Amino acid sequence: MVLKGEECKDINFDVAENSHDTRSIIALAAIDEFALRSVDGARTRHIAKKANVNHAAISYYFGGKWNMYLEIIRVLVRHFSKLFAPVYEECEAFFKSESKSRAQAIGLLKKYLVTSHQFYLKDLSSKIDMIIKREENFPTEAFDIVFEEGIRYHFSIMKDLIAFLMPDASDEEISSISISIIGMNSSITSCKTAFLKLNGKDSLSVGDIGLFSKTIENLIDKIFQ
Numbered sequence: 001m002v003l004k005g006e007e008c009k010d011i012n013f014d015v016a017e018n019s020h021d022t023r024s025i026i027a028l029a030a031i032d033e034f035a036l037r038s039v040d041g042a043r044t045r046h047i048a049k050k051a052n053v054n055h056a057a058i059s060y061y062f063g064g065k066w067n068m069y070l071e072i073i074r075v076l077v078r079h080f081s082k083l084f085a086p087v088y089e090e091c092e093a094f095f096k097s098e099s100k101s102r103a104q105a106i107g108l109l110k111k112y113l114v115t116s117h118q119f120y121l122k123d124l125s126s127k128i129d130m131i132i133k134r135e136e137n138f139p140t141e142a143f144d145i146v147f148e149e150g151i152r153y154h155f156s157i158m159k160d161l162i163a164f165l166m167p168d169a170s171d172e173e174i175s176s177i178s179i180s181i182i183g184m185n186s187s188i189t190s191c192k193t194a195f196l197k198l199n200g201k202d203s204l205s206v207g208d209i210g211l212f213s214k215t216i217e218n219l220i221d222k223i224f225q
């Protein structure tokens with residue numbers, strides 16, 4: 001998949017607090033603020049204080065709050081697309097093949113869904129999920145970036161797999177099923193706090209993600225087999 005959109009410098013979302021990568025440190029502080037208050041409510045002075053930088057550094061590195069928000073969104077979409085690149089290639093090869101099987105399609109659908117689960121172990125996952133969900137409910141220019149550079153292609157692959165598995169379904173039915181499955185697959189982030197409290201935990205473990213992945217795979221088997 002060729003990523004579209006304006007070129008932007010990378011941001012290291014795993015940067016250490018004592019790093020000299022000031023740009024990434026500012027971006028991480030900004031994600032906290034955007035998740036908590038939205039882009040309109042976010043205060044650049046709060047971001048600068050959290051990042052332990054001079055307020056002018058935000059304009060120096062990003063050109064202002066709005067430009068910083070859009071650039072963070074672009075980089076997030078790019079990271080997400082890179083995560084899925086190997087699965088995209090497998091799916092594209094499957095669609096081009098003359099010998100497709102139902103079992104292959106179900107296997108790819110499972111892999112497609114489970115691939116995103118490795119992201120859930122990152123501390124930022126809930127904050128990023130909050131930012132994207134806010135864009136879904138109150139779209140700004142940033143949602144166009146998320147949709148055109150990420151969701152559109154991601155969703156089209158999902159629809160094509162489901163269309164293969166349900167050849168008699170209408171396009172509207174396929175879209176509805178696709179969105180429902182994507183929503184089910186993201187429940188580990190939207191219901192993360194409840195899951196942790198119910199199980200007396202402070203954070204998700206590799207085992208939790210593995211169990212959730214297995215649950216999703218079993219549900220896909222029940223739906224399509």
